[in-house]
Structures are given as C-alpha cells and as structure tokens.
Amino acid sequence: MSDGAAARDARLRGSLSQGVGYRTILPRVRRKRSPLGRWYRRNERAILGISGLASFFAFWQFGSMAGWIDPLFFSSPTDIVAAAIAEVQVPRFWDDVRYSLTEVTVGFLASFVLAVPLGLAIGWYRRVSFTFDPWLNFFNAIPRPALIPLVVLWVGLGIEMKIIIVFLGGFFSIILPTVEGVRTVEPQVLDVARSFRASSRRIFTSVVIPATVPFIATGVRLALGRLLIGVVVAELYAQTQGIGVLIGKSADSLQSDRMMFGILLFTLMGVITTEIAVRVERRLQRWRPNVNVEEGN
Amino acid sequence: MDTTFALSARGVHMEYRDRKSDTNLVAIDTMDLDVAPGEFVSLLGPSGCGKSTFLKIVNGLLQGTAGEIRLRSGRSGREDAMVFQDASLFPWYSVLDNVAYGLICAGVPRQEARRRSIPLINLVGLEGFAERYPYQLSGGMQQRANLARALAVDSEILLMDEPFASLDAQTREVMQAELLRIWNAAKKTVIFVTHQIDEAIFLSDRVVVMSARPGRILADIHIDLPRPRGLDVKRQQAFTGYADQIWHLLTSHGVSVEPTPDVA
Numbered sequence: 202m203s204d205g206a207a208a209r210d211a212r213l214r215g216s217l218s219q220g221v222g223y224r225t226i227l228p229r230v231r232r233k234r235s236p237l238g239r240w241y242r243r244n245e246r247a248i249l250g251i252s253g254l255a256s257f258f259a260f261w262q263f264g265s266m267a268g269w270i271d272p273l274f275f276s277s278p279t280d281i282v283a284a285a286i287a288e289v290q291v292p293r294f295w296d297d298v299r300y301s302l303t304e305v306t307v308g309f310l311a312s313f314v315l316a317v318p319l320g321l322a323i324g325w326y327r328r329v330s331f332t333f334d335p336w337l338n339f340f341n342a343i344p345r346p347a348l349i350p351l352v353v354l355w356v357g358l359g360i361e362m363k364i365i366i367v368f369l370g371g372f373f374s375i376i377l378p379t380v381e382g383v384r385t386v387e388p389q390v391l392d393v394a395r396s397f398r399a400s401s402r403r404i405f406t407s408v409v410i411p412a413t414v415p416f417i418a419t420g421v422r423l424a425l426g427r428l429l430i431g432v433v434v435a436e437l438y439a440q441t442q443g444i445g446v447l448i449g450k451s452a453d454s455l456q457s458d459r460m461m462f463g464i465l466l467f468t469l470m471g472v473i474t475t476e477i478a479v480r481v482e483r484r485l486q487r488w489r490p491n492v493n494v495e496e497g498n
Numbered sequence: 499m500d501t502t503f504a505l506s507a508r509g510v511h512m513e514y515r516d517r518k519s520d521t522n523l524v525a526i527d528t529m530d531l532d533v534a535p536g537e538f539v540s541l542l543g544p545s546g547c548g549k550s551t552f553l554k555i556v557n558g559l560l561q562g563t564a565g566e567i568r569l570r571s572g573r574s575g576r577e578d579a580m581v582f583q584d585a586s587l588f589p590w591y592s593v594l595d596n597v598a599y600g601l602i603c604a605g606v607p608r609q610e611a612r613r614r615s616i617p618l619i620n621l622v623g624l625e626g627f628a629e630r631y632p633y634q635l636s637g638g639m640q641q642r643a644n645l646a647r648a649l650a651v652d653s654e655i656l657l658m659d660e661p662f663a664s665l666d667a668q669t670r671e672v673m674q675a676e677l678l679r680i681w682n683a684a685k686k687t688v689i690f691v692t693h694q695i696d697e698a699i700f701l702s703d704r705v706v707v708m709s710a711r712p713g714r715i716l717a718d719i720h721i722d723l724p725r726p727r728g729l730d731v732k733r734q735q736a737f738t739g740y741a742d743q744i745w746h747l748l749t750s751h752g753v754s755v756e757p758t759p760d761v762a
Contacts, residue, residue, distance in 0.1 A: 387585075389582060389583075389585065389586050390586065390588060392554075392559055392582070392586075393580075393582055393586050393588070394599075394603075395559055396557050396558075396559055396579070396580040396582075397579070397599060397600040397603040397604075397651070398603055398604070399603045400603075403602075403603060407588070407591075407599070408588065411588070411590035412590070414590075487631070488589055488590040488591070488631045488632075488633070489589070489633070490633040490634075
C-alpha cells in the first residue's frame with residue numbers, strides 16, 4: 202500500500218515539475234466478491250444460457266395460456282410435449298423414424314464411399330482431374346432440389362428417390378474438400394517421402410491420405426448438414442413416409458404441436474450426427490494442435 | 499581414379515527454362531566436387547547459388563542437365579539420406595514413427611524399424627519424446643528428430659539442407675555443437691548446405707564457397723581447426739581469420755552477405 206502511495210506522490214511531483222510528465226501504473230485492485238457473486242462468475246456461461254432458454258419457453262407457455270400467442274399457429278411447450286408423448290406410442294411413428302434414418306444412413310455411406318476415393322484420385326492424378334473437373338463443376342452448380350422431379354420420374358416416389366437426393370447432397374460436400382486437400386499437400390513433405398525412396402503406394406498412404414483427413418472431415422460435417430436438408434425436402438415433396446411426412450401432414454391439418462415435434466426430431470438428428478462426426482474427427486486428428494471444431498453448420 | 503571417395507561429382511550442371519523470358523537460367527554451372535569418407539563439407543553461398551539444388555540432385559529429387567555423380571553405399575546399402583529445413587517431419591506421425599519412416603520405406607517391418615529407431619532418438623537427445631507429435635516439440639527438438647530420421651537409414655552420406663536456418667541464434671549454436679557430437683558418434687560423411695559463414699567454419703573440415711547465379715565454386719577452403727571443437731572455437735583468431743577470408747571472397751564477387759552474427 203505504501204508503494205502505491207509513493208507512486209502516487211511521484212506522479213504528483215511529475216505533473217508539478219515543468220515539462221516532464223510521468224505516468225504511474227498501479228496494480229489492479231481485487232474487489233472482494235460475495236460467495237454468490239463468485240458462484241455466478243464461475244458459472245456465468247451456463248447460467249445465462251439456461252435462463253435465456255427458460256425465459257423463452259416460459260414466455261411462450263404463458264403467452265399461449267394468456268392468449269397473446271395463438272396456439273393454433275405457435276402451439277405451446279406443454280402441447281408439444283403432450284403431442285410427443287402421444288406420437289411415440291403410435292407404431293407408424295417408429296416406422297417413419299426408421300424410414301428417415303435409413304435414408305440418412307444409406308445416402309451418407311454411399312456418398313462417403315464413392316466421394317473419398319474419387320476425390321483422392323482427382324486430386325492426385327492430373328489426368329483424372331482434367332477428365333472429371335468439368336463434371337464436378339457442372340453438377341455442383343445444380344441446386345440439388347431442382348433434381349427431385351427428375352429423380353421421381355426415374356425411380357418413383359419411394360425410398361430410392363430420397364436416398365439419391367441425400368446421396369447427391371453428401372457426395373459433393375465431401376468430394377470437393379477432398380480434392381482440395383490432396384492438391385494442397387505440402388510439397389516439402391512429399392519431397393521427404395521421395396527422398397527416402399517411398400513407393401507411390403506408400404506416399405499415398407503415409408502422406409496424401411493423412412494430410413487430407415482434415416479436409417475429408419470438414420466435408421463430412423458439411424455433408425451431414427446438407428443431407429438432412431435433402432431428407433426434409435425430398436420427404437416434403439413426396440409425402441409417402443418419414444418424419445418429413447409427419448411435419449407436412451400436421452401442417453396441413455393445423456396440428457402445430459405435432460409439426461413442432463417433427464422439426465425437433467430433425468434437429469436432434471442433426472445434433473447427434475454432428476456430435477458423432479466431431480468425435481471421430483478429434484480421434485483421427487490427435488496429431489494436430491488445438492483442433493477447434495465448430496459445431497454444426 | 500581415386501576410389502576412396504564418398505561422393506564424386508563431375509561437371510554437374512543444372513539449367514531451368516524460364517517461361518517468362520523464354521531463356522535458360524543456369525542454376526549450377528559445371529561443378530566438380532569430391533568428398534572423402536567421414537569428411538564434413540559445407541556448401542556455403544547466398545540464396546540462389548544452387549547449393550540446395552545440388553543436394554537435391556545428389557539425393558535424386560532433381561535431375562541435373564549434365565554431369566555425373568558417384569556415391570559410395572553405406573553399410574545399409576543406402577548411399578545418402580537427407581535432413582531438410584524446418585517443418586519437414588510428418589505431423590501425423592509420432593517422433594518414433596517419423597524416425598522409423600526411412601527404414602520402413604526400405605522394407606524393414608514396422609516393429610523392427612521402431613525398435614531400431616530408439617537408439618537414434620536417444621543419440622539426438624530426445625529420450626522420452628518418442629511418443630510425442632511434432633507440434634509438441636520446439637523447433638530445435640524437431641530438427642533433432644529430423645536428424646535422427648536421416649541417421650536411422652544408416653547411409654554413407656548425410657545431406658543437410660540448411661537444417662538450422664529457422665532456429666533462433668541460441669538454439670542454432672546448441673544444435674551446431676550437438677551436430678558435431680552426433681557426427682563424431684555416427685561417423686558419417688556430411689554435406690551441409692548453409693548461408694551462414696560462422697556455421698560453415700565451425701562445423702566443417704572444408705568449406706566450399708559458391709557464387710550466386712550461376713552457381714559455381716569460388717573456393718574450397720580447408721578449415722584447419724582442432725577437433726573436437728567447442729563453441730569457444732568461434733572466438734579464436736584462426737576462426738575469425740577464416741570468416742574474414744570467406745566474407746571478402748563473397749563480397750568481392752558482388753554477393754551481399756548477411757553479417758555473421760556476433761558470437762557473444
């Protein structure tokens with residue numbers, strides 16, 4: 202404390218003496234906080250996040266009960282929970298869930314299995330790249346939903362159509378970053394492999410593929426977002442089966458609570474698939490410093 | 499012909515086609531070089547003098563336009579192994595797998611290659627770091643791992659391409675002394691490319707001074723300083739004499755030289 206006083210004196214003298222100015226830098230004074238204040242500081246993020254959500258839902262609930270919000274269009278939290286409880290007891294609902302999950306799984310696996318090898322080949326071999334580049338650019342430029350009527354014409358309204366739409370969304374999201382990843386492999390690292398007389402096969406497995414993994418991972422996360430959009434659009438277009446039908450049909454019959462439940466289901470699917478992808482990604486990239494994966498798209 | 503050489507280069511010439519001016523640029527102008535087994539030779543010159551290009555031709559990463567190079571094979575059958583500049587470890591492999599890489603490329607089974615890599619990791623002073631990834635190492639440690647990777651294939655010649663260029667001055671001095679210790683233990687022929695005069699003198703038996711484009715040999719100076727050398731050698735009069743000689747040689751050929759950092 203006496204140091205601080207001395208410094209303040211020095212500042213005073215400095216400002217009084219002609220021409221020479223001093224700036225004194227004093228240590229930070231720690232304010233004493235109450236136990237409650239300390240608890241708040243430690244959990245500020247969670248407290249603000251949760252209370253924001255809670256007040257939103259409370260406002261929604263009371264608003265619809267008090268009549269400021271029309272439950273016909275906006276439903277209410279309790280109605281949505283009630284609709285969910287009723288819905289999960291219907292066998293058809295589980296058929297819908299299975300149907301949508303099948304589309305996502307098959308469509309994603311097909312796009313991954315085809316996009317990764319083709320992307321590696323296009324990125325690595327100049328001739329393959331010259332051959333396929335125009336096709337990639339052309340098909341990538343097509344807004345995918347515009348293809349739905351055409352695909353329906355070819356394969357009908359069944360699950361095949363939806364899988365194809367999901368596949369197209371995933372395929373291009375994965376292949377483009379993969380190609381980019383191969384093309385940006387550090388030349389110096391390739392030189393190292395060559396200097397040790399690595400075979401082409403080993404160069405591929407020990408350099409090209411590991412260097413491209415982060416790009417493939419980015420593509421996969423992008424794909425997961427895109428292919429869920431594909432599922433929703435395809436199911437809403439051809440309302441045969443799936444969670445999209447739940448949303449579409451409930452909207453037609455003004456059952457906003459069931460509709461909201463359907464939307465929540467898709468959201469949940471998005472959250473879970475992204476979480477899985479993020480975990481796999483971290484596991485594959487232990488060698489990278491601070492892999493800060495952004496959540497979702 | 500003398501057969502007791504580790505490397506013998508005759509008339510090595512390298513030209514590039516420059517697309518813009520549509521002329522040929524001469525990177526290396528008919529260079530002859532003989533290196534005896536176990537010798538430590540530095541190629542010293544400004545950037546663009548073709549010294550790294552020469553190493554890459556020796557290694558086979560580049561092909562020269564003309565000339566012939568003969569290399570002696572080491573005990574393992576490998577003639578040469580290269581230590582690159584910074585950031586040349588595979589970031590996705592641990593130190594151990596990086597060091598084992600050359601052996602695996604030579605067809606040694608993975609487990610065996612790893613087992614044989616451990617003594618080299620210890621030799622370069624990285625005990626306990628075998629499982630680390632490169633990003634977890636400092637620049638100096640990365641270059642130690644880089645050196646161990648080249649030593650692991652047990653070649654006759656080590657080709658070192660400005661391995662300490664991106665290290666800070668203090669780490670560089672430590673690494674120079676370490677390199678001499680390891681060279682002494684591993685008994686390799688070394689061709690060391692650098693643009694630092696004091697580094698070249700401190701390390702080498704011979705300093706081959708090169709001019710800027712077109713790269714050609716200006717002088718081949720024997721460094722007659724006793725070994726083993728400690729860092730205090732840099733303060734001896736003989737050492738500064740060599741430094742002056744080389745500095746004058748380079749500046750008289752129109753090369754602007756970075757001043758040799760003071761040995762404090």
